[in-house]
Amino acid sequence: MERILIKDGRIIDPANKIDRIGSVYIADGKIASVTNEPAGFKADRVIDAKNQIVCPGFIDLSTRLREPGQSRKATFASETLAAAAGGITTLCLQPDTIPVIDARAVAELIKDQAEKCGYQQILPIAALTQKLEGTELSAMLALKQAGCVAVSNANQPVKNLLVLRRAMEYAASHDLLLMYRANDFWLANNGCVHEGVLSTRYGLPSIPDAAETIALAQCLELAELTGCRVHFGQLSSRRSVIKLHQAKKYGLAVSSDVAIHQLHLTENNIIPFDSAYHVLPPFRTHADKEALCEGLVNGTIDSICSDHQPHDLDAKLGAFPETEPGISSLETLLPLMLKLVSQRAITIEQGIAALTQNPAKILQLDGGALTLGFAADICIFDAEQDWQVNSENWKSQGVNTPFWGHIFKGRVIHTLQAGKVIFSRSVLTR
Amino acid sequence: MPDNLQLNSEGKLKHFLTIEGLDKQVLIEILDLAESFVGMNDGRIKKIPLLRGKSIVNLFFENSTRTRTTFELAAKRLSADVLSMSIATSSTSKGESLLDTIRNLEAMSVDMFVVRHGISGAAHFIAQHAAAHISVINAGDGQHAHPTQAMLDMFTIRQIKPEFSRLRVAIVGDILHSRVARSNIQALNTLGVAEVRVIAPKTLLPAQVETLGVTVSHNLAEGLQGIDVIIMLRLQKERMSSALLPSETEYFKCFGLTEERLKIAKPDAIVMHPGPINRGVEIDSIVADGPQSVILKQVSNGIAIRMAIMAMAMQKQGAM
Numbered sequence: 001m002e003r004i005l006i007k008d009g010r011i012i013d014p015a016n017k018i019d020r021i022g023s024v025y026i027a028d029g030k031i032a033s034v035t036n037e038p039a040g041f042k043a044d045r046v047i048d049a050k051n052q053i054v055c056p057g058f059i060d061l062s063t064r065l066r067e068p069g070q071s072r073k074a075t076f077a078s079e080t081l082a083a084a085a086g087g088i089t090t091l092c093l094q095p096d097t098i099p100v101i102d103a104r105a106v107a108e109l110i111k112d113q114a115e116k117c118g119y120q121q122i123l124p125i126a127a128l129t130q131k132l133e134g135t136e137l138s139a140m141l142a143l144k145q146a147g148c149v150a151v152s153n154a155n156q157p158v159k160n161l162l163v164l165r166r167a168m169e170y171a172a173s174h175d176l177l178l179m180y181r182a183n184d185f186w187l188a189n190n191g192c193v194h195e196g197v198l199s200t201r202y203g204l205p206s207i208p209d210a211a212e213t214i215a216l217a218q219c220l221e222l223a224e225l226t227g228c229r230v231h232f233g234q235l236s237s238r239r240s241v242i243k244l245h246q247a248k249k250y251g252l253a254v255s256s257d258v259a260i261h262q263l264h265l266t267e268n269n270i271i272p273f274d275s276a277y278h279v280l281p282p283f284r285t286h287a288d289k290e291a292l293c294e295g296l297v298n299g300t301i302d303s304i305c306s307d308h309q310p311h312d313l314d315a316k317l318g319a320f321p322e323t324e325p326g327i328s329s330l331e332t333l334l335p336l337m338l339k340l341v342s343q344r345a346i347t348i349e350q351g352i353a354a355l356t357q358n359p360a361k362i363l364q365l366d367g368g369a370l371t372l373g374f375a376a377d378i379c380i381f382d383a384e385q386d387w388q389v390n391s392e393n394w395k396s397q398g399v400n401t402p403f404w405g406h407i408f409k410g411r412v413i414h415t416l417q418a419g420k421v422i423f424s425r426s427v428l429t430r
Numbered sequence: 431m432p433d434n435l436q437l438n439s440e441g442k443l444k445h446f447l448t449i450e451g452l453d454k455q456v457l458i459e460i461l462d463l464a465e466s467f468v469g470m471n472d473g474r475i476k477k478i479p480l481l482r483g484k485s486i487v488n489l490f491f492e493n494s495t496r497t498r499t500t501f502e503l504a505a506k507r508l509s510a511d512v513l514s515m516s517i518a519t520s521s522t523s524k525g526e527s528l529l530d531t532i533r534n535l536e537a538m539s540v541d542m543f544v545v546r547h548g549i550s551g552a553a554h555f556i557a558q559h560a561a562a563h564i565s566v567i568n569a570g571d572g573q574h575a576h577p578t579q580a581m582l583d584m585f586t587i588r589q590i591k592p593e594f595s596r597l598r599v600a601i602v603g604d605i606l607h608s609r610v611a612r613s614n615i616q617a618l619n620t621l622g623v624a625e626v627r628v629i630a631p632k633t634l635l636p637a638q639v640e641t642l643g644v645t646v647s648h649n650l651a652e653g654l655q656g657i658d659v660i661i662m663l664r665l666q667k668e669r670m671s672s673a674l675l676p677s678e679t680e681y682f683k684c685f686g687l688t689e690e691r692l693k694i695a696k697p698d699a700i701v702m703h704p705g706p707i708n709r710g711v712e713i714d715s716i717v718a719d720g721p722q723s724v725i726l727k728q729v730s731n732g733i734a735i736r737m738a739i740m741a742m743a744m745q746k747q748g749a750m
Contacts, residue, residue, distance in 0.1 A: 201450075
């Protein structure tokens with residue numbers, strides 16, 4: 001395997017409390033040293049990272065790559081390239097593929113196909129219930145043995161709290177993490193926007209924030225009852241942050257993430273009837289957005305995910321309520337995080353920790369850090385380089401993003417996965 | 431709302447999708463033009479050649495008798511060729527997408543679409559995707575807007591009470607699901623009425639209704655005090671099955687407009703309703719057919735208003 005020297009970059013590794021200019025040495029696909037040259041190290045390849053930031057590769061806790069089942073929307077090939085171009089070296093895959101990840105064979109197929117695209121770290125999330133129907137438990141242990149890192153019912157409702165309780169007890173028995181998107185199916189009532197000013201003005205079916213907070217409160221109670229570790233994904237409301245803050249203070253084993261676009265957009269940003277803004281949970285108010293940012297800063301929210309959901313054009317072509325929800329977001333994850341830094345909402349250490357160290361901890365992975373002996377998953381980016389979201393630069397097959405046409409600061413230059421360069425961009429291309 | 435979608439580069443009406451974003455002057459212009467058509471509708475010669483040679487397609491994805499008929503008559507009186515399609519029973523049931531339906535009709539050299547659709551935003555979607563020369567008139571989209579209904583309501587109000595700035599208007603009933611209410615509230619506020627008051631139980635009001643620029647009452651008797659214009663809304667039967675209301679009887683008891691309650695409003699108050707009326711549910715027959723009711727006037731005014739709006743939207747194509 002290639003020995004690689006990444007030299008003269010600004011190394012930011014929150015897990016090891018490193019922020020300094022220096023070099024990273026990679027041998028056998030692993031971190032051999034940070035800063036000090038190991039004795040007898042002879043690099044086969046030198047990457048000049050001058051004026052660039054070198055940090056652990058990003059770990060994305062919630063994505064959909066659309067394979068198997070919906071390759072008209074996206075493929076492993078297109079989306080793993082988009083992930084690599086976005087500095088993401090580990091992808092957790094929600095189980096609502098077709099077929100659903102509720103059988104060993106599906107989990108294994110996913111890992112195989114992704115590896116054929118030269119991407120090693122796709123971590124399937126197992127379905128909590130068979131076919132995600134919310135009634136019968138999936139074969140969680142078998143799925144764990146097949147490489148699933150957690151269980152989730154994706155966006156589908158669990159039939160009732162008794163089923164959820166049983167599922168959590170069973171998951172806890174096998175030390176499986178439940179990834180839960182808090183959403184009361186009935187209160188959500190097929191809504192497509194936040195219940196607020198916008199839904200009132202445009203007569204759009206709406207989702208109150210209580211649909212999230214009530215489901216969250218119920219699941220917190222069950223977390224205590226069952227002892228199941230729970231990760232709350234894609235939070236969207238201020239009151240969820242408050243509830244979670246109390247639960248963490250109380251000592252429950254819970255964690256959470258927020259989708260990156262929730263930290264930037266509110267219902268006021270929605271261009272009326274523009275389906276690019278159709279996403280679930282919906283964009284809520286300024287107060288919600290601020291609280292989510294604050295939660296990230298004070299540690300109530302541990303991690304930032306992309307909540308990547310690529311779509312084909314037809315899925316977004318129609319009257320707003322009839323279009324499919326979701327944003328293609330692997331490639332805007334880093335620039336949107338950096339935008340928070342430039343807005344002084346978070347520090348760059350907090351931002352990188354929310355993309356590396358913290359998700360690794362949630363998944364109990366040896367990763368998300370430039371620790372000696374860890375797999376060399378590394379992102380090297382230029383925090384100052386401008387680029388435009390356009391068809392020339394975009395890698396994902398899904399062009400469904402409200403940021404289309406935007407010019408962002410911050411661009412990935414190299415991505416390494418287990419010591420292998422899986423993405424490299426000529427510094428000159430804009 | 432992107433204003434430019436409805437207006438062309440010279441600020442003239444191109445589509446008519448919503449009242450939002452249109453200023454008072456445009457609304458007055460519509461009312462004045464409609465005024466000039468009213469006399470014509472009463473006369474013996476009911477046709478003018480303003481839109482001769484133009485093709486208008488009424489695309490009704492939702493059933494409607496009154497709106498479709500008045501649009502059809504309005505188009506015919508402007509000498510346009512008009513075709514009415516009930517798509518609910520046509521191509522979409524064969525799986526054809528909204529966009530394909532539009533593309534096919536475009537290929538037949540249509541100049542204007544009049545669209546009624548059950549989903550909020552459908553008319554905007556069609557306006558955004560139709561060929562550049564085509565005008566789109568929204569004849570009601572989901573719970574969003576019904577701007578031609580709002581304009582005919584304004585027209586009817588102005589005929590009887592010409593000074594908008596003095597008026598207190600009550601809108602009673604299912605505001606939450608009503609595109610008529612949303613468009614009327616915007617039109618009334620744009621024309622500068624003294625007050626728009628919505629009267630309904632909380633289950634039939636949108637979450638932040640006050641942001642629309644209205645005052646709120648949950649009690650009809652209290653809410654009608656000092657009111658000049660009462661707009662009653664139709665109550666759909668499915669509101670009972672979705673647990674928004676206990677029963678029609680209870681609704682009538684609380685929010686039905688009776689002769690007695692009408693007396694609470696100003697003595698010269700007028701009663702309006704976009705139709706079709708549920709007699710004995712939201713309004714008593716005696717009131718609906720009584721001297722203060724202008725419900726049938728609204729229907730006949732619908733033709734003149736729709737003529738005016740169609741003519742204005744076609745200006746860029748050489749009409750007028």
